């Protein structure tokens with residue numbers, strides 16, 4: 001069993017064709033801009049949407065652990081008492097409360113994947129495993145990759161690569177495409193923005209390139225974090241120095257702030273460092289693409 005927080009159909013941004021994207025819960029990084037913050041914790045979490053709440057207090061009455069209270073027209077949860085049992089979400093008449101994370105077996109996930117095989121065939125798509133971080137669910141991921149491989153379903157794995165070389169190699173050898181996230185070239189800035197330094201990630205990218213695995217580098221492009229000329233040049237030079245650079249593809253993912261609302265529903269803090277983060281201008285995105293192009297690396301913006 002693995003904790004899954006979403007299964008998205010008809011995705012067109014996570015690999016070729018139309019895809020089914022499986023989101024594993026839990027991530028070793030904690031990026032300040034994360035747009036899927038419900039994927040960070042390895043545990044089930046309660047979500048509260050203030051806008052949908054009608055202050056009926058049904059949830060407070062239902063909670064078996066007295067973990068909920070109504071304070072200033074807001075439901076607050078005492079994390080020391082909440083066991084994420086979900087009883088309050090069932091009592092809520094408006095859907096203001098929800099639980100993120102469901103334990104699913106490989107059989108249950110495969111059932112969802114198999115429903116989409118016609119879409120995969122017609123669009124030359126497939127399944128993408130992401131998160132959170134799928135590699136921390138190694139056994140489940142490997143079983144799903146094997147079973148999809150037997151059915152000749154295209155398999156992509158979207159990963160931050162903060163994992164042992166052994167696990168990365170095993171996964172890369174059992175899928176058609178690795179989507180490798182690269183956030184910053186400076187180890188200290190990487191640690192500041194994500195909670196971890198980047199040496200392991202860069203080392204895994206070197207290994208993927210050296211051993212000829214098929215991978216695309218994905219960069220969340222954020223003004224105020226990593227969209228500066230110095231970092232983009234360092235990224236391009238790093239990728240250009242690796243074997244197979246002429247085949248390398250880079251996808252730039254311009255910043256958006258959908259994580260703000262999700263953090264609010266989780267009761268966690270978005271951008272705790274208060275770093276001014278912005279979407280790069282079209283001119284900046286073009287400039288970044290041309291920096292890669294100067295080193296003969298194909299970059300596109302999503």
Ligand code: SF4
Pocket residue numbers: 046062063064065066067068077081082083084085086087088089
């Ligand atoms: S998830 Fe369970 S323990 Fe937590 S607040 Fe809701 S009812 Fe109470």
Ligand code: SF4
Pocket residue numbers: 052053054055056057058059060075091092093094095096097
């Ligand atoms: S049951 Fe739902 S609508 Fe009622 S107070 Fe609780 S969260 Fe708000």
